[in-house]
Amino acid sequence: MTGDRVADPNRSYHRDDLRTQLVEAAADYVEHHGHEDLSVRKLAQVVGVSPGAPYHHFPDRRSLLIAVALTGYDRLLGTHRGETSALPEDGLMDLSRHFIAFAEENPRIFSLMYESELTRPFLEPAIAKAQSEGFAILRAAVSSVGEQIPDEALGFRVAAYWSLLYGFTLLRSNRMLQRDHEIGEPEGTEVVDAVLRQAIRLVKD
Template identity: 40%
Template sequence: MNEPPTDLDLVSEPERPYHHGNLRAELLKRAWDSIELEGAEGLSLRALARELGVSHGASARHFKDKQALLDALATLGYERLNRALSGLSSSAGPFETRFKAAALAYVKFAVSHPRLLRLMHAAKLHPEASATLHELSCATLRTLTDAIATAQHGGEARGGDARHLALVAFANFHGIATLATDDLLQGMAWQDAAALSIGFTWQGLAPARQEQP
């Protein structure tokens, strides 16, 4: 929904130019920084345009309303998160090493960007969420599922439904990330909690040890 102008906006906001270099990128950067500090509730396209010295109409050319901006921010967040997890799909190195590194990268992203992560999960459920956002939001679990299936074929992971194993694994390290961002780790460093959780999760994924002859 478009944000209606207030009386103060109509009186005090002078006409501003429509061009500001790469305005879309500048709006996203300012919005990202704002959410990191204060969350999405107080985010305003009109205020962002005012900070950048352009008209509200100029910002509306890139984002029709606040929800469109939140969708774009969530999309950017998933793109960055998926890049952080890209090593999981690599064929280099043992699957155990790649799995643990990807799980730790997810927890680190969540701890570093808690408000953004909440926005990302909320935006993908919005009725007006874009197809791109839907696709990117499913990539983490899909990548983990594919990686487990590949590891199973190579004897690097236990048998079973790869989708179910991926879901349980994701629940474990997402749960640690949530506890960390909500300050519920009882004083334990998030790195230590993540290492313990990821280690236990790996025990459930590791292939059965073969009997020695």
């Protein structure tokens, strides 16, 4: 889906089906090329519809990017909605591993979700809502580790863990962790697990 296709004027689409196709095609484009040069007109060309057809669903480029980013959040959060683990630390580890793996496997979608025009200088409301859901899942996982503490202290604990998790994820994604005799291969799962165990240990105390 990386090449351009000419729109077929005799081809008809159900409105809901077209929206789904547009979002899927846009997500595929972002996965392969990034979001920076994606436009509604270019998307129409990729899907093979008239230039004006996508505007029935997405009035502008920003609304299209929001839809793509939200599919990313749905994939990221979907497996952890309502999920519980017998051992709290295992649950937090699994949640953290999943976040890191998602960023590694979907770097351009991840960038759109967290490091794009949708998040700065102001956070898009729909993106803020999705991030709040993710933060609530993380908060529940962190709160289950260690002794129960007041909400204010828990808030700082969650913020500390999120800072460690997100910072480590970005360092790996940007290849800013170098191999050495102490850390070993920073891309390896052993290093990921060791860092996460240390992070959990820090917020438990």
